[in-house]
Amino acid sequence: MSERRRALVTGLTGQDGSYLAEFLLGKGYEVFGLVRRSSMPRLERVQGILGEVQIVYGDLIDQSSLQRVMGDCRPHEIYNLAAQSFVPTSFAEPVLTAEVTALGATRMLEAMRHVCPEARFYQASSSEMFGAVRETPQNELTPFVPQSPYGLSKLYAHWATVQHREAYGVFACSGILFNHESPRRGEEFVTRKIAKAAARISRGLQEVLYLGNLDARRDWGFAGDYVRAMWLMLQADEAADFVIATGETNSVRDFCSRAFERVGLRWEDHVETQEALIRPLEVDLLVGDASLAEERLGWEPTITFEGLVEMMVDAELAKLDASE
Numbered sequence: 001m002s003e004r005r006r007a008l009v010t011g012l013t014g015q016d017g018s019y020l021a022e023f024l025l026g027k028g029y030e031v032f033g034l035v036r037r038s039s040m041p042r043l044e045r046v047q048g049i050l051g052e053v054q055i056v057y058g059d060l061i062d063q064s065s066l067q068r069v070m071g072d073c074r075p076h077e078i079y080n081l082a083a084q085s086f087v088p089t090s091f092a093e094p095v096l097t098a099e100v101t102a103l104g105a106t107r108m109l110e111a112m113r114h115v116c117p118e119a120r121f122y123q124a125s126s127s128e129m130f131g132a133v134r135e136t137p138q139n140e141l142t143p144f145v146p147q148s149p150y151g152l153s154k155l156y157a158h159w160a161t162v163q164h165r166e167a168y169g170v171f172a173c174s175g176i177l178f179n180h181e182s183p184r185r186g187e188e189f190v191t192r193k194i195a196k197a198a199a200r201i202s203r204g205l206q207e208v209l210y211l212g213n214l215d216a217r218r219d220w221g222f223a224g225d226y227v228r229a230m231w232l233m234l235q236a237d238e239a240a241d242f243v244i245a246t247g248e249t250n251s252v253r254d255f256c257s258r259a260f261e262r263v264g265l266r267w268e269d270h271v272e273t274q275e276a277l278i279r280p281l282e283v284d285l286l287v288g289d290a291s292l293a294e295e296r297l298g299w300e301p302t303i304t305f306e307g308l309v310e311m312m313v314d315a316e317l318a319k320l321d322a323s324e
């Protein structure tokens with residue numbers, strides 16, 4: 001009988017970590033999820049799989065913890081999803097963001113190189129690296145012009161991944177993922193913030209939704225589709241970097257319009273803009289070209305923009321119903 005495959009997932013408690021762990025369990029993997037210590041458990045997103053996933057403790061800031069965990073788990077595949085991932089926080093805490101998001105990835109790569117060099121490595125890179133975009137749509141060859149300490153940190157981690165592949169021959173892939181959302185998205189990100197507010201306003205629980213830049217355009221997909229792409233990258237014959245995106249771009253205003261329409265309201269009657277929510281630098285337009293992933297990995301998104309907005313608003317309405 002062949003050995004059960006083992007996967008180590010950092011960022012287990014985050015949006016993508018929870019979807020990826022479920023996906024890997026469904027494929028028969030033994031899943032180890034790296035969790036950092038906190039005074040209160042943050043396992044809400046993985047409640048449903050706590051009996052199946054093995055929690056291991058460590059922190060991307062602590063090299064020795066990563067080496068210990070890799071030695072204990074002996075993973076065949078490593079998915080590095082942990083990061084300080086919120087762009088506004090990266091302006092407020094640029095050094096912490098670099099420690100976790102940039103150097104954390106290097107720590108993971110170095111730990112793998114020394115402890116389990118045969119493992120396959122996935123780095124959660126980001127469309128934020130394209131920043132002030134030099135061409136549209138963006139693909140694997142588009143130049144990077146990051147516009148935030150977060151984008152800059154992800155760029156460092158991206159090149160650390162490429163360099164480890166080229167210098168040491170490890171199987172390391174960088175997935176350049178465009179924005180992906182779900183009912184499990186953190187509440188401070190704009191899609192979840194809008195979906196939650198639309199639901200609450202429709203039930204008379206809130207009056208106004210304060211937002212920043214309504215003109216920013218993003219290529220929004222569904223997180224469940226995107227974790228499948230991560231896995232496909234590590235099953236390929238050769239390690240490479242891939243853009244993962246839907247190829248469609250919409251503005252924050254478009255998201256508002258759809259979300260409020262879903263609850264029978266006009267967004268213009270409830271949304272106000274607030275200067276404090278405008279970023280020091282903005283990424284105005286993102287839209288990805290994922291044709292390489294389609295061609296080499298057979299990956300395609302299954303959820304449309306309209307389907308995503310409806311899924312997120314309906315999930316917020318269902319939560320309100322359940323709490324009544």
Ligand code: NAP
Pocket residue numbers: 010011012013014015016017034035036038042058059060061080081082083084085086100124125126127176177178179180181186
């Ligand atoms: P998320 O919900 O913010 O999750 C981040 C995860 O990182 C959480 O589990 C968090 O743990 C963990 N973490 C933070 N600092 C850590 C540290 N010092 N040591 C260990 N773990 C730490 O992010 P996500 O949306 O799932 O995204 C997953 C990854 O993809 C991130 O690297 C993100 O930057 C990247 N990405 C996301 C998108 C997107 O649209 N979602 C697009 C491109 C790339 P706690 O729960 O303890 O805070």
Ligand code: F7E
Pocket residue numbers: 085086087125126127128177178179180188189190191193210211212213214216217218252277279282283
């Ligand atoms: O902002 C605008 C904001 O915070 C999207 C992360 O997962 O995707 C995410 O980064 C847009 C921006 O995501 C508000 O200015 C307007 O233009 O939802 P977001 P993000 O910054 O695109 C990338 C790919 C990642 O890798 C990141 O980890 O929406 N916006 N008003 C607002 N944004 C927020 N958060 N809140 C507002 O009130």
